Amino acid sequence: KQRPPNFPPGPPRLPVWGSYWLLLLNNFKFTHIGFHKLAQKYNTKVLGLYLGSFPTVVVNDYENIREVLTRPEFQGRVKMFVTDVRTYNKNLGIIFTDDVFWEQQRRFSLRHMRDFGFGRRFAELESIAKEEIQDMLDLLNGRREDKEIFSDGFALVPDLFHSVFYNALWFIIAGQRFPTKEHDKLRYFTRQALRFQKSIDVTGNAIAQTPWIRHFAPYYSGYKDLMESTANLLKNMEEAVTEHKATYSEDYTRDFIDVYLKEMKKHENAQEPSTFSEEQLHVTGIDYLFPASTTVTATLNFAMAFLINYPDVQTKMQEELDVVIGRDRLPTLDDRTRLPYNEAFLREVMRKETLVPLSVAHRAIEDTELGGYSISKDTVVMVNLWSFHKDPNFWGDPEVFRPERFLNAKGELLKKDFSLPFGAGKRLCAGETFARQFMFLVLSALVQNFTVKGTPGKALPTTEADLPGIIVTKKDMWIRLEPRA
């Protein structure tokens, strides 16, 4: 029952799951709302509680969130049974690792994925994006068929969007793309990634605190989904790496896998201790592939719900596209700065519905303080981005959907964007630029050519999240896409 001295205020610690019982009591489905309510109840911006045996601090306001995201002592990750068990029982990858291992692997992967266009302007990748988007529009215009995701003017989302993002990233990592006739295969992987995201949320759920419950409730605890979905994704990476090794040449690096294999050999030849390994390459692959096939497409699903519910906003986006680009060509990244309303729309979607509401949990790597409270080494530190995006003291009217809040009186984008959908600091989302660029390309091309509408005779979809997970999501939706006159 004991709380450390000067620990932030919060609910009591009960047997087995600690304060997790009370969190669930406040909101059984969405833990970020549970944390928000508890912070209000204890009248604190810095909430202290125990998730099982993990001392945990949750911050809810802009200043404290920025402190956590930028101070070096908060950049650790939490060692949890659920993160390692899926990846060879080792702490590997980028998202859930820390310290020197994470620094080296994050830096290396970002530097070399950039060589193939990740997170920057790169003609070859942009032309792939154009082809993939054109392919999506061809489907919607009836020039090709794929009844599983498009039929009689109705498209299934997020599945409609998967091929653009997955193929772009698969090109960077493995130098290949799935052709249209193999899109069902590609969708299989993206569904596995979504299954993983939904299997647990950022607290790790009860299974993180009491791993033994997996033996009694493998389905209900999320364990089965977690294990099977990751195994299927890993298998895809393992096969790609095996293929690359069989055709590897020292003289020519085709993609990120080749660059990584080369670096591994360099360390092996020098016989020096190294963080590079084939298993790490597999997990790095899935650490980029699973957000690339879930976060962006889930965000576009929210965007669809907003377009349907706010037809005037959609008309403004279309008018801006008509004036700046017309209808004879697709929008490109060069056009992005000239389409501030379209850009502001995406920012407002990401503020209003925070996709990763609690970000990914951080860990204090030394004893420190925060907001006047003592935080001991290994405390789990979470940032409630959802709470900040809904803070009336910061946003004035957070419940109102208003892209204009990101524009000045002249309709230009404000220089500073205070919203934090991708986090900030050293652990800033590694895919932010890729995500923003590709979401802009897909969304603007879609709205340029179609009007997104609800189903006649049916209630409009809500704009709120339906399902919990590491990211929150809407359920799959069939949306009506009406070709523009």
Ligand code: HEM
């Ligand atoms: C709308 C789309 C996305 C959102 C809202 C988003 C948001 C986030 C957030 C909040 C974090 C945690 C930051 C922290 O720990 O403080 C994160 C981490 C990460 N994201 Fe994203 N993300 C998105 C798309 C992507 C994409 C497309 C990729 C890769 C292609 C990606 C790769 C990563 C990686 C590798 C990390 C771990 C970074 C680290 O721990 O060093 N994300 N993302």
